[in-house]
Amino acid sequence: MGNITFTMIKPTAMNKGFAGKILEKITDGGFRIQAMKMLRMSKADAEKFYEVHKERPFYGELTEFMSSGPIVAAVLEKENAVEDYRKLIGATNPKDADEGTIRKLYATDIQANAVHGSDSDENALIEASFFFSKKEQFDKDGNLI
Numbered sequence: 692m693g694n695i696t697f698t699m700i701k702p703t704a705m706n707k708g709f710a711g712k713i714l715e716k717i718t719d720g721g722f723r724i725q726a727m728k729m730l731r732m733s734k735a736d737a738e739k740f741y742e743v744h745k746e747r748p749f750y751g752e753l754t755e756f757m758s759s760g761p762i763v764a765a766v767l768e769k770e771n772a773v774e775d776y777r778k779l780i781g782a783t784n785p786k787d788a789d790e791g792t793i794r795k796l797y798a799t800d801i802q803a804n805a806v807h808g809s810d811s812d813e814n815a816l817i818e819a820s821f822f823f824s825k826k827e828q829f830d831k832d833g834n835l836i
C-alpha cells in the first residue's frame with residue numbers, strides 16, 4: 692500500500708476554470724500536495740505518457756487532447772493514495788461516476804474526464820518521475836523528499 696499517487700487536471704477542466712475547485716476537493720479529501728506544476732505537454736510527451744494505451748482506438752484522439760492546452764500535474768500523498776484517489780475521482784466515464792466525485796462534478800465526457808489518477812503504486816512512481824525531479828517534491832515539513 693503506497694502513499695503517493697499522481698494526478699493531472701486535464702485541458703478541458705483547466706479551460707473551464709475548475710482547477711481551484713478540483714484542488715480543493717483533493718485537499719479536503721485528505722491528500723497533501725507533494726509536488727505541483729502547470730505545463731503543456733507536447734504530442735510526443737502525451738504519446739509517451741499514454742504509451743500503454745497505444746493499441747487502443749482512442750490513442751490518437753487522447754494524445755491530441757492531452758497536448759491541446761495546459762494541465763496541472765501533481766503528486767499527492769496520503770495513506771492508500773492510489774485507491775483512495777480513484778474513489779475520489781470516480782469512474783472513467785463520468786456518466787458512471789458516483790455523485791460527489793470529481794469526474795461527476797467536473798468532467799465533460801469519457802475523454803475529457805477532468806482528471807487523471809494513477810492505477811497502481813508502481814505507475815504512481817513512474818508517472819511522478821515523468822513530470823518531477825527530486826528537487827520538486829517536498830515532504831510535510833517542506834524539505835526535499
Ligand code: GDP
Pocket residue numbers: 749752753782783801802803804806807808810
Ligand atoms: P482511467 O484510468 O480512469 O483514466 O482510464 P483508462 O486508463 O482506461 O483510460 C485513460 C484515459 O483515456 C481516460 O482517463 C480517458 O481520458 C481516455 N479514455 C478512456 N476510454 C476512452 C474512450 O472510450 N474514448 C476516448 N476518446 N477516450 C477514452
